[in-house]
Amino acid sequence: MSAPTNPRPFDVVLFGATGFTGGLTAEYLAARLPREGRLALAGRNQAKLEGVRNRLLRIDQRGEDIALLHADSSDPRSLARVAESARVVITTVGPYLEYGAPLVAACAAAGTDYVDLTGEPEFVDRMYVEHHATAERTGARIVHACGFDSIPHDLGALFTVQQLPSGVPVTLRGVVRTNATISGGTLHSGLGQLSRPRAMLLAAARRRRLEPRPRGRQVRTRVGRPHRDRVLGTWLIPLPTIDPDVVRRSALARLDYGPDFTYSHYAGVRRATTVGGAVAGFAAALAAVQIPPLRRAIGRRIPQGEGPSAERRDRTWFTVDFLGEGGGETVHTQVSGGDPGYTETAKMLAESALCLAFDDNPPTAGQVTTAAAMGENLMHRLQDAGIGFTVIS
Numbered sequence: 001m002s003a004p005t006n007p008r009p010f011d012v013v014l015f016g017a018t019g020f021t022g023g024l025t026a027e028y029l030a031a032r033l034p035r036e037g038r039l040a041l042a043g044r045n046q047a048k049l050e051g052v053r054n055r056l057l058r059i060d061q062r063g064e065d066i067a068l069l070h071a072d073s074s075d076p077r078s079l080a081r082v083a084e085s086a087r088v089v090i091t092t093v094g095p096y097l098e099y100g101a102p103l104v105a106a107c108a109a110a111g112t113d114y115v116d117l118t119g120e121p122e123f124v125d126r127m128y129v130e131h132h133a134t135a136e137r138t139g140a141r142i143v144h145a146c147g148f149d150s151i152p153h154d155l156g157a158l159f160t161v162q163q164l165p166s167g168v169p170v171t172l173r174g175v176v177r178t179n180a181t182i183s184g185g186t187l188h189s190g191l192g193q194l195s196r197p198r199a200m201l202l203a204a205a206r207r208r209r210l211e212p213r214p215r216g217r218q219v220r221t222r223v224g225r226p227h228r229d230r231v232l233g234t235w236l237i238p239l240p241t242i243d244p245d246v247v248r249r250s251a252l253a254r255l256d257y258g259p260d261f262t263y264s265h266y267a268g269v270r271r272a273t274t275v276g277g278a279v280a281g282f283a284a285a286l287a288a289v290q291i292p293p294l295r296r297a298i299g300r301r302i303p304q305g306e307g308p309s310a311e312r313r314d315r316t317w318f319t320v321d322f323l324g325e326g327g328g329e330t331v332h333t334q335v336s337g338g339d340p341g342y343t344e345t346a347k348m349l350a351e352s353a354l355c356l357a358f359d360d361n362p363p364t365a366g367q368v369t370t371a372a373a374m375g376e377n378l379m380h381r382l383q384d385a386g387i388g389f390t391v392i393s
Contacts, residue, residue: 009085010040011357015071015103016092017041018048020307021117021147023055024346025092030056030063032350032385034358042071042082073099076106083110088353091116096123097196104131104142111138113356117349119149119242122196125203128367129210136366141373146352147345150246151370152176152320152387153265155379156335157247158371159389161257165327169260172325173224174247175232175268176239178318180341219251222264229268231323231332236266250371253364258326268321313339321392336388344387351381 012029016022026041033039041049049068056063071082073093083089083106093099096118107114108131118124124144135142145151153174161170221244229236244265251257308316316339324331337344352370355361359377370378383389 010038012088012353013040013042013086014090015042017052022092025350028346028350030059040067040069042069044072076102079103079106083107083112088113088357090353108135108140111140113141115143115146115352117147118144121242122200122203125207128207132367139365142367143373146349148340150243151348152335153243154246154371156320156322160322160324160333163331168327170258170326171262173264173323175266175321177268180316218260220262221248224264234268239265239267250369253372307342313343332392334390
């Protein structure tokens with residue numbers, strides 16, 4: 001752990017602490033912040049922020065030193081003041097397409113590191129087009145997808161590549177399994193994104209025109225077909241999430257992924273009948289979200305800002321298995337943990353911010369992935385926090 005070098009009032013500012021996942025993140029930070037660390041909570045409602053701070057006092061008496069800052073996603077000046085006061089800003093305020101852009105702009109302009117929970121491809125691509133160059137110039141590290149989307153997949157791919165010979169072509173597939181139900185934030189973000197397929201494609205195309213292309217290397221993602229995996233003994237369903245894009249961008253940024261890297265991404269299910277149901281269900285959902293009344297009805301099933309009980313979260317788990325091939329060798333690894341949608345997501349988000357604030361990370365700036373910005377440092381933090389990175393065979 002290195003000493004802070006940026007003389008700003010706060011090491012970490014959390015925006016969104018009054019929400020469910022934001023509250024879990026605040027509790028984790030209160031328990032794990034270094035003794036010399038300086039934490040602030042930001043939001044619109046002073047009374048609710050005071051309620052969160054009072055709750056944190058039960059975790060650590062230093063909670064009385066936590067500052068409360070006014071910030072509103074519709075007030076760019078308030079966001080600029082928050083960004084200028086912090087070394088790292090965390091935000092759990094989504095959907096990010098609706099509320100996220102002004103804070104990214106403020107952090108990029110102020111040279112402030114930024115982490116969020118988004119799994120929205122359009123938002124991530126738009127932020128790259130609009131703010132990557134500014135962040136590169138100011139030294140800000142803009143790191144999206146610092147929760148279950150997409151840390152287990154991004155760092156799990158890095159961990160797996162490190163078990164294979166260096167300098168060789170690598171083929172890797174990731175398979176995620178969980179008994180969790182979808183979180184409210186993920187549901188509402190997903191509904192918004194699925195209702196905008198054309199805008200999502202246009203944002204991706206604009207980004208591709210700006211992104212540098214690798215020289216002398218090939219990095220790609222491959223959309224597979226549903227099939228049975230003989231190694232895992234499960235049926236695989238291609239998973240259209242942001243995770244493969246994040247893995248691909250990490251492979252582009254890091255030469256240790258080899259001269260030719262291919263990644264494919266799946267959900268694993270036990271029964272063949274589930275495959276057909278999942279495909280049909282996704283097609284039906286995609287059609288339904290194009291109709292605003294149906295989209296709103298689906299969204300009402302799991303409201304934002306709410307989450308399951310601690311007892312339910314304690315019974316929830318996830319695994320992401322990786323099967324890699326390279327240089328004539330094969331490896332099977334696994335990233336594993338507890339409740340992915342809330343408990344572990346809050347842990348991953350908080351540790352990402354602490355890693356940026358206090359660790360000696362590789363020099364980088366702009367919009368970057370967790371593997372590129374923090375890599376092994378964040379992996380070690382998460383291992384210490386109870387998330388497993390294991391070589392199975």
